[in-house]
Amino acid sequence: MEEASRVVKTQKKHYNGYFSEQKLLFVYYNRVKLFNAAKSGRLARGIAELTAQKWAKRLKEDKDWNILEKQTNKVNRPKAQLDKRHKIHLLNFYDNKPQVRIVDAVASLISVPCI
Incomplete structure (x- = not known):
């Protein structure tokens, strides 16, 4: 039991950080080449599929959204x-x-x- 609790304490949540080049490639493949979100994410050097789908949905719904700005949680500030x-x-x-x-x-x- 102690060993399991030690393992849990050392595990940290891993977040993917994406570079501007990856985001620009994603937008290019998704908006210009008209690939679906998953394929655009793969071609943009490994953007996770769920992240690509969220970005594609947000780009479709909010035309003024800047994909290059830092994504922060402004609710709990x-x-x-x-x-x-x-x-x-x-x-x-x-x-x-x-x-x-x-x-x-x-x-x-x-x-x-x-x-």
């Missing part, structure tokens, strides 16, 4: 502490003083009362 006002303030701050340190930028965010 904590809400951002800074919003657009902070971003605009920091952009203006660094435009006026490009050599300023991060500590000074944080101090300027704290000192501005309207934010």
Whole structure:
């Protein structure tokens, strides 16, 4: 029993990371050559069949989807502490003083009362 628990603890979930070239090849074979999702995935240097099917479905349903952007789970993320006002303030701050340190930028965010 101890041996089985040791094996389970050492096992880690394996995720496939796909390169941009693979994604572009997949889109080429799927959209230009009109191959099905599974064949497009195989020809694009080993994309898993289920992943290829998900990508093909998403490309078909959402025309604006960028396959090259990083796929992250945005549902379980904590809400951002800074919003657009902070971003605009920091952009203006660094435009006026490009050599300023991060500590000074944080101090300027704290000192501005309207934010």
